[in-house]
Amino acid sequence: MIKLKNIKKVYRTKTIETTALNDIDLHVPKGEFLSIMGPSGCGKSTLLNIIGLLDAPSDGNILVAGKSIKNYASKETSRFRNEKLGFIFQSFHLIPDLSVLDNVELPLLYRSISSKERRTLAEEALASVGLANRKSHFPSQLSGGQKQRVAIARAIVGNPEIILADEPTGNLDSVMGDEIMGILTKLNKEEGTTIVMVTHDERMAKKTDRLIRLYDGSQVA
Amino acid sequence: MISNYIKLAWRILGRKKFFTFISLFGISFTLGILMVILSFLQSELGTDKPLTYKNDFVYLNTLSLKTDFFDTIVSIDTTFLNDEMVLDSSFEIKGTGSMNWNSELNNGIAEEYLSDLESAEEVSIFIPSSEHDVYVNGVKQTFSALYGDPSYWNIIDHQMLEGRVFDQKEMDAVAKVLVVSDKSAENYFGTKEGVLGKEMFIDGTNYKVIGMYAHTGKIMPYVSPDIVIPYTNANLDNQDSFYHGFFNVLYKKKKGVSADKLKEEIVYAATRIPMDHPSKPEGYEDIVFRPNTYDEDYAQAIYYEREASKSYSIMKWIIISLIAFFVILPTLNLINLNVSRIMDRSSEIGVRKAFGAHRGNIISQFIIENIVQTILGGLIGFGLALALINMINKGGYLMNARLELSPKFFMYSFLVTILFGILSGLLPAYKMSKLQIVNALKENKL
Numbered sequence: 001m002i003k004l005k006n007i008k009k010v011y012r013t014k015t016i017e018t019t020a021l022n023d024i025d026l027h028v029p030k031g032e033f034l035s036i037m038g039p040s041g042c043g044k045s046t047l048l049n050i051i052g053l054l055d056a057p058s059d060g061n062i063l064v065a066g067k068s069i070k071n072y073a074s075k076e077t078s079r080f081r082n083e084k085l086g087f088i089f090q091s092f093h094l095i096p097d098l099s100v101l102d103n104v105e106l107p108l109l110y111r112s113i114s115s116k117e118r119r120t121l122a123e124e125a126l127a128s129v130g131l132a133n134r135k136s137h138f139p140s141q142l143s144g145g146q147k148q149r150v151a152i153a154r155a156i157v158g159n160p161e162i163i164l165a166d167e168p169t170g171n172l173d174s175v176m177g178d179e180i181m182g183i184l185t186k187l188n189k190e191e192g193t194t195i196v197m198v199t200h201d202e203r204m205a206k207k208t209d210r211l212i213r214l215y216d217g218s219q220v221a
Numbered sequence: 222m223i224s225n226y227i228k229l230a231w232r233i234l235g236r237k238k239f240f241t242f243i244s245l246f247g248i249s250f251t252l253g254i255l256m257v258i259l260s261f262l263q264s265e266l267g268t269d270k271p272l273t274y275k276n277d278f279v280y281l282n283t284l285s286l287k288t289d290f291f292d293t294i295v296s297i298d299t300t301f302l303n304d305e306m307v308l309d310s311s312f313e314i315k316g317t318g319s320m321n322w323n324s325e326l327n328n329g330i331a332e333e334y335l336s337d338l339e340s341a342e343e344v345s346i347f348i349p350s351s352e353h354d355v356y357v358n359g360v361k362q363t364f365s366a367l368y369g370d371p372s373y374w375n376i377i378d379h380q381m382l383e384g385r386v387f388d389q390k391e392m393d394a395v396a397k398v399l400v401v402s403d404k405s406a407e408n409y410f411g412t413k414e415g416v417l418g419k420e421m422f423i424d425g426t427n428y429k430v431i432g433m434y435a436h437t438g439k440i441m442p443y444v445s446p447d448i449v450i451p452y453t454n455a456n457l458d459n460q461d462s463f464y465h466g467f468f469n470v471l472y473k474k475k476k477g478v479s480a481d482k483l484k485e486e487i488v489y490a491a492t493r494i495p496m497d498h499p500s501k502p503e504g505y506e507d508i509v510f511r512p513n514t515y516d517e518d519y520a521q522a523i524y525y526e527r528e529a530s531k532s533y534s535i536m537k538w539i540i541i542s543l544i545a546f547f548v549i550l551p552t553l554n555l556i557n558l559n560v561s562r563i564m565d566r567s568s569e570i571g572v573r574k575a576f577g578a579h580r581g582n583i584i585s586q587f588i589i590e591n592i593v594q595t596i597l598g599g600l601i602g603f604g605l606a607l608a609l610i611n612m613i614n615k616g617g618y619l620m621n622a623r624l625e626l627s628p629k630f631f632m633y634s635f636l637v638t639i640l641f642g643i644l645s646g647l648l649p650a651y652k653m654s655k656l657q658i659v660n661a662l663k664e665n666k667l
């Protein structure tokens with residue numbers, strides 16, 4: 001499903017050069033639930049962003065769902081993100097001016113489907129994270145755990161093949177964290193969705209199929 | 222999709238009340254002023270009735286008697302030193318000059334030499350405006366009369382409300398008839414109803430009303446006179462000379478020929494006028510005509526230059542700078558405001574892009590948002606414009622001009638509003654659409 005070969009990411013500023021990723025080779029088969037751990041600043045988010053086609057590597061090849069990606073600004077890549085990928089962020093990134101339902105609907109706006117169908121799909125996704133009764137709320141009216149469940153609903157509404165989650169439980173207490181993990185695990189088991197998750201929490205990582213560790217931009221386990 | 226954007230735009234306007242207030246204030250003020258300018262241009266220089274054929278007009282209001290003279294100026298500039306001449310730079314200038322005696326035309330000249338031109342479809346000869354004091358119930362009113370001919374009605378396309386206009390037979394018979402504007406009818410009779418057949422006492426004569434047309438207030442007096450009387454009724458013997466008199470000539474050119482062609486014919490017609498009439502003032506050898514298009518004549522009436530085309534380009538620049546001042550500055554300001562307003566939302570843009578929005582989606586979203594805002598401002602501006610127009614019309618601040626609210630004015634105002642929305646939204650939207658996803662998401666504001 002995802003193949004990375006010799007991926008390198010270097011941030012250059014006028015004065016310093018930071019190697020965020022150094023020769024990463026990674027293969028994530030279809031249906032795997034992979035977790036990535038490592039100390040702060042070791043390059044986890046950078047790696048996830050590269051897998052999610054949000055950022056271009058400085059060097060190396062990337063193959064996602066059988067496609068190699070070259071132009072990150074192209075319409076085609078946008079479309080690919082829209083159809084194949086779903087993102088969950090540590091800080092939720094819900095749009096404050098949109099209702100819960102509108103937030104969930106967002107990825108479907110960039111597909112050519114009717115607004116009625118969009119509504120239905122968004123309501124289904126919300127129901128699957130147990131928030132059907134909050135659809136008219138606004139993000140500011142929700143708890144952290146609820147916000148992240150909305151974010152998950154948004155990530156899954158387009159029925160993506162891969163979900164990329166950057167510390168999805170990082171801002172939540174352990175009860176809420178478990179709840180979120182439960183939803184993701186179920187998604188992986190029942191729908192066969194491939195999931196790549198960055199976490200700081202050993203307990204969460206243990207629940208996944210495989211764990212890799214980064215240290216200073218290189219894979220160490 | 223569009224309805225989603227509109228909904229979002231609406232909410233964002235509501236959330237950022239201060240921003241919204243500031244930008245709506247700017248937009249509505251700008252658009253309001255712009256609409257007043259538009260209404261003025263459309264009323265005065267548009268082609269609504271009675272100026273339907275305005276773009277075919279060529280207008281001649283002056284006959285110049287001209288004389289050329291030579292001047293010799295001797296300049297003595299000799300330098301002496303100790304009574305010896307050291308430098309002699311005396312020289313002579315042979316200068317030429319010309320003198321013009323400008324006045325309106327004698328109707329005889331107009332009838333004889335200017336009425337039958339190849340490129341003219343219609344020619345009207347008239348005295349554009351003579352003001353007459355009229356006493357109605359002991360109150361003095363001033364009526365601006367046009368002494369015209371039947372062709373006048375074929376060129377100035379007045380909307381007839383009742384009755385008819387006079388014909389050549391009535392002209393020749395010096396019939397005491399007139400056609401009145403509805404406004405003047407009301408001023409004179411106290412009502413617009415049933416005025417046909419009644420008499421108006423103008424300049425010592427009783428005239429019978431045979432028709433009534435809709436009043437339109439225009440700065441050019443001959444376009445919206447109060448009353449129109451056959452010019453044979455005017456006291457033509459009082460004209461200055463065989464050459465000079467009271468009259469102007471208005472042409473409607475034939476379809477397909479250029480105004481320049483007709484102008485050339487008019488200029489050429491001057492050469493056919495005999496220069497040996499005893500009433501010719503001493504010393505003048507030539508006649509010069511300077512015919513103008515409607516726009517040129519209009520510009521010249523507002524800002525006189527001998528060459529009307531110069532007046533016209535000056536007027537054009539004044540209008541362009543007015544528009545620039547009232548539009549470009551506020552647009553730049555709005556763009557600036559928009560950029561900072563959108564920058565606030567960079568993480569939203571990051572999210573949208575992560576979920577599949579491409580640059581076009583982002584651009585159209587922000588432009589639609591901006592158009593929503595502009596339309597709102599446009600509506601307020603429109604209210605403002607209506608109030609201003611009403612005030613201007615009531616107070617008569619632009620001479621006789623009445624600013625009209627024609628369908629074209631509504632259409633142009635709407636177009637200008639949308640254009641303003643697109644222009645002021647394009648740059649910010651374009652800038653935002655270029656944002657890198659990762660950087661946009663780092664702005665952890667959501």
Ligand SMILES: Nc1ncnc2c1ncn2[C@@H]1O[C@H](COP(=O)(O)OP(=O)(O)OP(=O)(O)O)[C@@H](O)[C@H]1O
Binds near residue numbers: 018038040
């Ligand atoms: N835009 C950037 N410019 C320069 N350096 C950057 C940039 N983004 C990340 N880095 C550097 O790259 C390295 C990896 O960053 P990254 O965000 O991937 O770490 P992380 O493993 O996700 O850390 P954390 O656990 O704190 O989220 C860090 O040293 C960081 O300072």
Ligand SMILES: [Mg+2]
Binds near residue numbers: 044045046166
């Ligand atoms: Mg990180």
